[in-house]
Amino acid sequence: MIKNSIGRMIPGEVNGVKQIPFKGVAKYKPEGLKAAPPIRSCSDYPTDGNKVVSSLQEALKKCGLKDGMTISNHHHFRNGDLVMNQVFEIASEMGVKGLRWFPSAAFPCHKPVIDHINNGTIDWIEGSLNGPLGDFASGGGMRGTGVLRSHGGRWQAVQDGEVHIDIAVIAAPTADEFGNATGDRGPSACGLLGFGLVDTLYADKVIVVTDNLVPFPCLPWQIQGQNVDVVVVLDKVGEPEKIVSGTTKLTRSPDRLYIAELTAKFVKAADILHDGFSFQAGAGGTALAFAIYLKEMMKNAGIKARFIRGGSTKYLVEMLEEGLTDFILDGQTFDLEGVRSMRENFGHVNTSPFTSYNWHGKGNFATMLDVVVLGATEVDVNFNANVVTHSDGRMLHGIGGWQNCLFSKCTILPIPAFRDRIPIIVDKVTTVVGPGELIDVIVTERGIAINPLRKDLISATKNSKLPIRKIEEIKAEVDDLIGGPPTKPELTDEVVSIVKWVDGTVLDSIYKIKEEE
């Protein structure tokens, strides 16, 4: 184990790959060339452009599925994905062993993967581990160590050659027989397919799987057929109601609404709200409510944003339609209104982790944002934050774009000061996922804490009448209420997963939980 620059112990080697410890924000700059897929020849592909094969099994065989390969997919179908469980079922029937699964995220619907780990088909998962998979991995169930990466970090890892994808399986709501594909239409419409883009560019073999085959050309072609080896048509690739929600729901919790309103007031008081500004807020209840309070403030002040970073929701769509923003830059889509608007409104811009998040590129959009609002499970008094583990040590969430978004000009975490009896502000986070120097403001119902490094924000909001307090003060108040800080969970020294930083270095380790007696 090696100690990295923030004092966390990390393994020197993971899954046979040498690891570089985190050296600090923007301190590590690798050199060399990017990875690349093998050269191909048109002579090996049908000249009529028809790459359709009869079954998923045939497609996997044609792509040479064998022991020890890395299989990847995107997560735009979220909890409604019907493809990946079939892929591993087939692999299992074929007797393939020792696969690495490399999804951009996994969901509770992927629970059957646990069986395929137990029967030897899959050795380990490199991707977000949450729900049943998180519990399974936290208990040390995988033969191999989990690697948690941000969306941008996933692109970086593939691009930099850290992860080589053998076969990418791209579920597509609509595609043509050449392999052009789009996510914005079809019975399983999910909006866009940006998370799968890197897979199609760098994998050895690419399979497009659709339930809505259209004659060439499939437009728009979010995925280009020139990167696709085979196309498979299934009856159904996803469960629409689990892919995007009918409508995204606003929080009704008065405390959450209060936190959201306080966040919007802070943004205004800190003078971030100006004509042509930009922001990003996710689809969580508090983030949505924040957007709505912000919208009212923008209307009252006659202010218009230049762009908002989606996930589109009906609330962002309304802002676009009411002329409160010129563009929505979409990374994904959260509800049906978002998908509809994306088809109809030219104000939507498709983005991918490459354009938005990749740290090893010539710039990205996340750093250009004026303000971003994110969640967290824990924050410590030095503003380090955790988003992947629960205070009891269990893996809970993936990183998503969270790490990448920290680079905005102002990063705000609106979070309740405690959930039931569990405090959010702690002495030391269970897992560091975001270094404190990048986290500017914590907004809780018991006060707003500004990172002492952000003297500009402190002075801008000094006379704002907002409840601005020291983070230690808020912590002390909550600890008093909950009867003292919680006991730390007992962990073993066995690393079940590592947390990567956006540059591929290792930020922290997640340990196996000690079994209850």
Place this chain on the structure above:
Amino acid sequence: MTKEYIVGPKGDKPKSDLRITYSKNSKSLDISLSSKVKLMFGKSIINQAETICKDLGITTGTFLLEDFGALPFVISARMEAVIKSAHPDITAESLPEIKPCSIGKSKRGRFRRSRLYIPGNQPKLMLNAGIHKPDGVILDLEDAVAPAEKESTRYLVRNALRVLDFFGSERMVRINQGEMGLKDLEFVIPNNVHLILVPKVESADQLKSVDNKIDEITKGCGRVDPVFLMPIIESAKGVLHALEIAEASKRNVALTIGLEDYTADLGVVRTEDGKESLFARSTIVNAARAAGIQAIDTVSVDIEDERALRASAMEAKALGFDGKGCIHPRQIQPIHEEFAPTHSEIEKAKKIILAFDDAKEQGLGVVSLGSKMIDAPVVQKAEKTINMAIASSLLSKNWKKNE
């Protein structure tokens, strides 16, 4: 089968609460726990339960604790309640240490624009109630609590008064009617409740029995801070006795009305327009003014309809009410905004205050503004307007400097 005593919330997914099942016959003390925070707080919960057993003299019995993230003050309230439901003879108490935030005082004439009802048996809603800055938080022992939970809720409300920060909101409790209400007082009066809402008052005598009970309790516990009363009038009889009720106790600081029960008593439908209750509401305002106390309007029950809420608050202000009840934090801000003085009200009040200051400075006994003489009640009203303008951030505290 041995009798099981059960206290706490029903269902699978309560929040910030604890359900306890207790049975007496056992040779040893046996406490078992299921909790979603067991890893982090399991030991602390068991320790706390054991300490309470010790404090109350319980040495045997089986306790099954089903915890849903309850805070310590909730755990002790639930433990004490379940033990006492099985052993009504135990007089010892298990009181959480009183927190510094719980010792603040109130004032007779403070603003009571908004008062937020919180069910006394729902700790989750109590924890952050004060954060939304209502003028008063009411921990409700009456209508919000089912009959079977009345007893156990008293412990919860008592403990909440001892440990929770209400962030400057006036600390109110609505007691039950009759004898049960008098018993409720024993739990809250010694714990710095500021104001008691007395439901369904129909006569001066009814209020006097509450008054006497408070005398008795304050003497017993040595409380010196005043206890304020706000009688709730909820029937035709009560309306017709409004003045005698308003004058029945020196502790009265406000008179309020409950229109749900009142309209039921009249046998009419409660409308948004409110014509059916105009007489009652005006009577309340007049009785309160005659007795020199505040008049507070009823609650708006539709929390989604902000437009109706604002209209109702605006009307209440026009009728002479000083405030309104709330059942959801979202109602607080609109009420404060509607009760805030208008620009012209503020300007007029400023002129009156300045003229009064002038007259004082010159030693004049009579205040005049232009050609008009100004009486003391007008000056008082102007002062009230200025204070509320300052509280509503419509006027600087140092406004006189800028004049």
